[in-house]
Amino acid sequence: MTADAEIVAGLRDAGLVGEGDVVLEPLTGGVSCDVWKVETPTGPIVVKRPLEQLRVAAEWHAPVERGQSEVRWLRRARGVDARIAPEVLAELPVGHAFAMRFVPGCPVWKDELIAGRVDVDFAGAVGRSIAAVHAATANSAADRDAFPTDAMFRALRVDPFLLFVAQKDAELAPAIYALADDLTSRKVALVHGDVSPKNILVSAEGPVFLDAECAVYGDPAFDLAFCTTHLLLKAVWLDDERLGQSAAALVEAYRAGIDWEEPAGLLLRAGKLTAALLLARVEGKSPAPYLTDPDHRRIVRDQARALLRAPTPLDALVSHWQRTLP
Numbered sequence: 001m002t003a004d005a006e007i008v009a010g011l012r013d014a015g016l017v018g019e020g021d022v023v024l025e026p027l028t029g030g031v032s033c034d035v036w037k038v039e040t041p042t043g044p045i046v047v048k049r050p051l052e053q054l055r056v057a058a059e060w061h062a063p064v065e066r067g068q069s070e071v072r073w074l075r076r077a078r079g080v081d082a083r084i085a086p087e088v089l090a091e092l093p094v095g096h097a098f099a100m101r102f103v104p105g106c107p108v109w110k111d112e113l114i115a116g117r118v119d120v121d122f123a124g125a126v127g128r129s130i131a132a133v134h135a136a137t138a139n140s141a142a143d144r145d146a147f148p149t150d151a152m153f154r155a156l157r158v159d160p161f162l163l164f165v166a167q168k169d170a171e172l173a174p175a176i177y178a179l180a181d182d183l184t185s186r187k188v189a190l191v192h193g194d195v196s197p198k199n200i201l202v203s204a205e206g207p208v209f210l211d212a213e214c215a216v217y218g219d220p221a222f223d224l225a226f227c228t229t230h231l232l233l234k235a236v237w238l239d240d241e242r243l244g245q246s247a248a249a250l251v252e253a254y255r256a257g258i259d260w261e262e263p264a265g266l267l268l269r270a271g272k273l274t275a276a277l278l279l280a281r282v283e284g285k286s287p288a289p290y291l292t293d294p295d296h297r298r299i300v301r302d303q304a305r306a307l308l309r310a311p312t313p314l315d316a317l318v319s320h321w322q323r324t325l326p
């Protein structure tokens with residue numbers, strides 16, 4: 001059986017499609033998975049199957065078990081608020097593939113931002129939603145036990161984004177290594193691990209989060225930092241003030257939802273992580289593909305390096321962020 005035929009057989013066994021022809025229509029965007037849309041008698045669904053080898057320039061392997069982490073995160077997030085994640089319909093017995101409900105008529109947030117449709121309130125809703133998942137799972141032994149995925153998080157996040165950069169930068173290495181140690185040792189709440197505008201759908205009811213393959217029980221500051229980093233990079237790329245305002249709205253709404261620890265501590269950790277992630281997006285293994293202009297790269301690199309030398313809470317970092325050369 002071909003891989004596609006195995007997927008179709010899995011969908012039949014799960015009762016999602018009948019005996020007739022089944023068309024797997026590839027959806028664009030994925031670098032780490034095959035993602036298809038499939039019409040079924042009960043409406044369109046999405047089937048996702050993790051790849052062994054990610055489609056990025058650098059050699060980058062990742063265990064396919066990450067498909068299972070994603071399913072667990074989607075289910076847990078829906079338990080917190082059913083509007084913020086697609087419903088998982090079945091896990092298929094093919095390389096940790098799974099089927100979920102297709103969320104119709106919702107653009108990807110990244111495409112909206114690039115098209116100049118910047119809704120600052122939506123960024124706030126993103127912050128509120130991630131904080132809600134963190135608050136619901138904070139200090140929970142059950143959630144911690146359900147996500148024993150530290151090795152995956154290390155391989156997909158800590159190594160490529162933090163350690164790879166530290167190895168190339170002797171001056172900043174001690175700060176980045178310390179940050180990586182702190183990140184991996186902190187067990188606070190359920191982290192999504194890839195909160196990027198390309199993994200968020202814009203629905204009428206607010207954000208819908210996809211792509212939770214890196215989910216781990218860890219430091220919630222990571223999700224906040226990861227998403228803020230994307231907005232700050234895009235603010236430089238597009239030189240759009242509203243993207244800086246979106247980052248501020250994200251952080252402010254998130255902060256209002258922190259009820260499991262002192263916000264000041266979390267915002268300082270998130271500020272340090274954001275500095276490191278910004279640097280990783282110009283120096284790391286997974287550079288932001290749109291930051292090709294040397295001036296843009298310099299704006300990001302100089303600020304990120306200064307912030308790693310002088311750690312700054314995330315709210316202050318965002319309000320001082322410069323989109324252009326001084």
Ligand SMILES: Nc1ncnc2c1ncn2[C@@H]1O[C@H](COP(=O)(O)OP(=O)(O)O)[C@@H](O)[C@H]1O
Nearest residue numbers: 027029030031032033046086101102103210211
């Ligand atoms: N449940 C869904 N409803 C609608 N579109 C989806 C759904 N799941 C994925 N997509 C679309 O497919 C794209 C890739 O999905 P994603 O889970 O992010 O995979 P990858 O890990 O390959 O990035 C998304 O950006 C989105 O456009």
Ligand SMILES: [Mg+2]
Nearest residue numbers: 030198199211
């Ligand atoms: Mg994705």
